[in-house]
Amino acid sequence: MHEPLLNKKAKNMEFTFEQLPQAVNQLYCKLESIEKLLIDKAYISAPEPEMLLTVKDAATFLSLSVPTIYGLISKKELPVMKRSKRCYFSKLELMNYLKQGRKKTFAETGIEAQNYINNKAK
Numbered sequence: 001m002h003e004p005l006l007n008k009k010a011k012n013m014e015f016t017f018e019q020l021p022q023a024v025n026q027l028y029c030k031l032e033s034i035e036k037l038l039i040d041k042a043y044i045s046a047p048e049p050e051m052l053l054t055v056k057d058a059a060t061f062l063s064l065s066v067p068t069i070y071g072l073i074s075k076k077e078l079p080v081m082k083r084s085k086r087c088y089f090s091k092l093e094l095m096n097y098l099k100q101g102r103k104k105t106f107a108e109t110g111i112e113a114q115n116y117i118n119n120k121a122k
Contacts, residue, residue, distance in 0.1 A: 051091040052081075058089040062098070 015023050053061060058078075059069045072078040079093040104112070 053089040053091055053094070055087050055089075058094060061091065061094060 013023075055066055055069050058064075059066045062069070064072075069078065073080050073087060079090065079097060081088045081090070
């Protein structure tokens, strides 16, 4: 096997005519690996299509009972879409609903209080 002509440290690349086929082959291999990385990255970072959940699915997702879900719908506490007497939920909106119920830590409350006092003093 030949020693690689192309390496990461080579800045001034000069090849003889005899070395050109090997250099082109190495460039082709590197290009293929870059293309594979880009395809993998595109596949991983492709946005997931929005997933709609039924009442039963939402109950499972939120670890609540189906009657509790209907209670939250009637109180207008859950983001819901209704079509022909059926309720659907966006998984993303349910995640945001859960995040809104997050309790602040003692440190976050202290920082918020200090900022309030500082702004009030101005």
